[in-house]
Amino acid sequence: xxxxxxxxxxxxxxxxxxxxxxxxxxxxxxxxxxxxxxxxxxxxxxxxxxxxxxxxxxxxxxxxxxxxxxxxxxxxxxxxxxxxxxxxxxxxxxxxxxxxxxxxxxxxxxxxxxxxxxxxxxxxxxxxxxxxxxxxxxxxxxxxxxxxxxxxxxxxxxxxxxxxxxxxxxxxxxxxxxxxxxxxxxxxxxxxxxxxxxxxxxxxxxxxxxxxxxxxxxxxxxxxxxxxxxxxxxxxxxxxxxxxxxxxxxxxxxxxxxxxxxxxxxxxxxxxxxxxxxxxxxxxxxxxxxxxxxxxxxxxxx
Ligand SMILES: [Fe+2]
Ligand SMILES: [Fe+2]
Numbered sequence: 001x002x003x004x005x006x007x008x009x010x011x012x013x014x015x016x017x018x019x020x021x022x023x024x025x026x027x028x029x030x031x032x033x034x035x036x037x038x039x040x041x042x043x044x045x046x047x048x049x050x051x052x053x054x055x056x057x058x059x060x061x062x063x064x065x066x067x068x069x070x071x072x073x074x075x076x077x078x079x080x081x082x083x084x085x086x087x088x089x090x091x092x093x094x095x096x097x098x099x100x101x102x103x104x105x106x107x108x109x110x111x112x113x114x115x116x117x118x119x120x121x122x123x124x125x126x127x128x129x130x131x132x133x134x135x136x137x138x139x140x141x142x143x144x145x146x147x148x149x150x151x152x153x154x155x156x157x158x159x160x161x162x163x164x165x166x167x168x169x170x171x172x173x174x175x176x177x178x179x180x181x182x183x184x185x186x187x188x189x190x191x192x193x194x195x196x197x198x199x200x201x202x203x204x205x206x207x208x209x210x211x212x213x214x215x216x217x218x219x220x221x222x223x224x225x226x227x228x229x230x231x232x233x234x235x236x237x238x239x240x241x242x243x244x245x246x247x248x249x250x251x252x253x254x255x256x257x258x259x260x261x262x263x264x265x266x267x268x269x270x271x272x273x274x275x276x277x278x279x280x281x282x283x284x285x286x287x288x289x290x291x292x293x294x295x296x297x298x299x300x301x302x
Pocket of ligand 2: 136187190225226229
């Protein structure tokens, strides 16, 4: 059955009924199993995602030239030690990608240990969470490919300092309404980053057309999943959660990007905040919408 977006689209903050939300958890679960295939607990991976990664690895693309000064990447990728304004744009982009991905990695590693395995999951939402996390681990592998594309094969996933981990653990102890809003804004922030990354790739990697398209392809694989996560996280929120989430966008974006000195040099953060607050499925590029999951209440039958 053909579905089209309603004219003018619909904001991600639009209301949905309790019943619609319940149905959408079921829909998402059907979608996940179909799209991702079997969940492989030991590998923290998904059967249908493995061939996608293998395809990238079997047809490697490497930048034409190594980075001007790879040691500057390695000196600044975990913590920015130099003045970021002195880094070339490619290195700046890569150190940003690492810091961004590292936050994800820390969050999902902690969450993986705290969520029941698929076999032990009682609730549908627990099963969804397990798949969701397995998708995120898959994203880490795709990020790794981006670094390999730029001949950076010594990248390690370094744990975050303890104080940051403590901040993360506050999240898990928040009241459920607040927690679902914060989790939603995190996903919305991630997806907004992918949209803005896509816009700066042409200019930032102008001298490396093949590597640029490879990075774009890898980011695209991630972004389609993340668009689904935005919809899923929206689905957790009732009217109060939605209002809280909208107010959280600005402070959460600013706090997060403040911790990464690259961000304000690469992106227009205020634009990102505006885009996130005004997130509307009708404005998402069709190639990203294709294959992504969108809650049914954002679509209308013609
Ligand atoms: Fe993610
Ligand atoms: Fe996500």
